[in-house]
Amino acid sequence: MIEGLSHITLVVTDLDRTARLFSDIFEAEEVYDSGEKKHSLFKEKFFLIAGVWVAIMESEDIKNETYHHVAFKISNSEYEIYKKKLEAYDIRMRESRPRIEGEGRSLYFYDYDNNLFELHTGKLEERLDSYNKV
Incomplete structure (x- = not known):
């Protein structure tokens, strides 16, 4: 059974620029920054936006x-x-x-x-x- 929305992931070209936009427009709370590490496919940041987990990953392939x-x-x-x-x-x-x-x-x-x-x-x-x- 589906329990609900887990998260939303978006690919972006500049993590910091998008993080500023999310912080201002969505009042997003940044809860994780991988730095230079790539635990997943790319460098990433995680946010909570109104309780929803939103991930952004950095790649040039947009x-x-x-x-x-x-x-x-x-x-x-x-x-x-x-x-x-x-x-x-x-x-x-x-x-x-x-x-x-x-x-x-x-x-x-x-x-x-x-x-x-x-x-x-x-x-x-x-x-x-x-x-x-x-």
């Missing part, structure tokens, strides 16, 4: 942008705060997809290595309810 993404929940009242924080970084924001009323708002952004993140104000129950109304 692919193109996709819509594969990781979404984190934010409150609707903090939407503009996060939008301003993101605009201060040298990263690309992605336009939000068309929305149905009631499903929440989203901020999409690519990190430095084409990993797509979403900061979303809605909940699953709200989205299902809004979909059922149309």
Whole structure:
């Protein structure tokens, strides 16, 4: 039986640069830094983001942008705060997809290595309810 989410791993080209982004935007707590050691495939750092274990590994082998993404929940009242924080970084924001009323708002952004993140104000129950109304 699946017990829940174990972790998320992303490949990045610069561990320290991504760590700064994670710390500021996600309020990530860095819990591990391999330094120059490679216990896994690459040098890595581990974070806790809202209780979720997120690992980043350093490699030059990065692919193109996709819509594969990781979404984190934010409150609707903090939407503009996060939008301003993101605009201060040298990263690309992605336009939000068309929305149905009631499903929440989203901020999409690519990190430095084409990993797509979403900061979303809605909940699953709200989205299902809004979909059922149309």
